[in-house]
Amino acid sequence: MALITETALSGVLEIQPRIFRDERGYFFESFRADWLRSFGVENDWVQDNQSFSQKGTVRGLHFQRAPYAQAKLVRVIQGKVWDVAVDLRKGSATYGQSFAAMLDSEKNNLLYIPTGFAHGFSVLEDAIFAYKCSNYYHQASEGGIKWDDPQLAIDWQVEQAIISAKDQSWPSLKEFTETSGGGL
Template identity: 85%
Template sequence: MVQITESALPGVLEIQPKVFRDERGYFFESFRLDWLIPHGITHDWVQDNQSFSQKGTVRGLHFQHAPYAQAKLVRVIQGKVLDVAVDLRKGSPSYGKSYAAVLDADRNNLLYIPTGFAHGFSVLEDAIFAYKCSEYYHQASEGGIKWDDPQLAIDWQVEHPIISAKDETWPSLKEFTETSGGGL
């Protein structure tokens, strides 16, 4: 039986599927829509993405603006990451707050991140990261928040982060809030 836990941020769910192990290896269902329907989640998932990242990499914090805003269902296939969601929903009582969960291939856990959140992760062990998206990637709708914004104070749990040039250029949460009219 799957175990679904509501995080401290409304709408962000951690999912722990039942894993069946024996001498041959293991089996588990990595996705079932009927897990999510009781939580009001009925997306038509339209895109699957996969990446490999070496230990110490930080990717994020990313989002897409409406009408291309993406909900994501994320997991690791190999390795371990610290997965982070930041609430950017306009008027949300948890606006600007973050939630972090360790996604671990040994646990096979997943995180559901609704639209209106920035998303990122740091790589604690070399990792293959996979996720479903509720909308297609749309470059002109891409946005982000600076990964090391002191206002967010996210402990990425890596000593010497490897960051893309683009991820170094995103605005702070304060700058985003001022230019976006208060959020997504």
């Protein structure tokens, strides 16, 4: 079974699958529903996404509002990323706090991010990033938080971030909180 670790943010899980290596290469189970069920997580995964990003890219911080909110199970197929989840759950004791983990194609580790979180990542080595979503993408429900918001103080581990115009235009956490009625 995979080694699953609960993080400081309730519901966010780090997953390290067992990797079987020999002279031919390696094998591992990249997903098993029973892993997550053992932590009370019941998701029907309906969409898989994959992206390639060059070193220095920062993508995020993204979320979708209900009823199209998405839980995500993320990993890298190639390279390394610094993966970040920000708690936006209304009334949460850890609202506005973030958790970050290195996802590395050598370790083949994963991060489970429940609904109610913003998600983003920075690319430390050119990377192919893959993730499962518990709901379909719905453009009108898309939202985000400014990646470099001083209130969040996230160390993205990159010197010269490559950021899309869209990701530069998201509101700060404070602005989001004020306009959303206190969170997702």
